[in-house]
Amino acid sequence: MHNSSTGTNTKTKAGPSQPSDVSLKRKRGMFQKDLQHMMYGFGDDPNPLPETVALVEDIVVEYVTDLVHKAQEIACKRGKLLTEDFLYLIRRDYPKLHRCTELLSMNEELKQARKVFDENEEKLAAID
Incomplete structure (x- = not known):
């Protein structure tokens, strides 16, 4: 739906910057075990607090998402996302x-x- 006077889209949709609730629930906890092992490997406790793991996971997911969005912006000129786009970043x-x-x-x-x-x-x- 478009508002004819302003030309803006009045319909709200979940885009890359606004993930849907379903995708957030699916991602949360997905890397928990791997992150626990990595944190331990970097000197943390063998069983870090769940809140700490959740925070690190949020930071990692945000970083990777941001990196992918930037790579996609670079790739849109060419029409194809390549490994080199990430290496460039x-x-x-x-x-x-x-x-x-x-x-x-x-x-x-x-x-x-x-x-x-x-x-x-x-x-x-x-x-x-």
């Missing part, structure tokens, strides 16, 4: 950029190893 954070490129490289190596393994498995199956 973190280009000045050298430790984070280095870790991301390292993980991407390892991921590529694992893909190649799986491909070779699958090819060898197919050859062995063809022999039998």
Whole structure:
């Protein structure tokens, strides 16, 4: 519905900046165990307070959501979201950029190893 005098949309809808209640409930607690382990790995208590884990989770989800929205803004000119859009956003954070490129490289190596393994498995199956 449009208001003809102002040209603004009077219908409220949940967009990227306004997630629906359902999506917030689905996300909350989703990373709880992983975050507890990470927090412990960085020197926290083995069983951190649930409130602390919830706060860290909120911060992480907000950061990732913001990063994805920024990457999407960059990608909209091209029409396709690419890994390079994220790397561009973190280009000045050298430790984070280095870790991301390292993980991407390892991921590529694992893909190649799986491909070779699958090819060898197919050859062995063809022999039998």
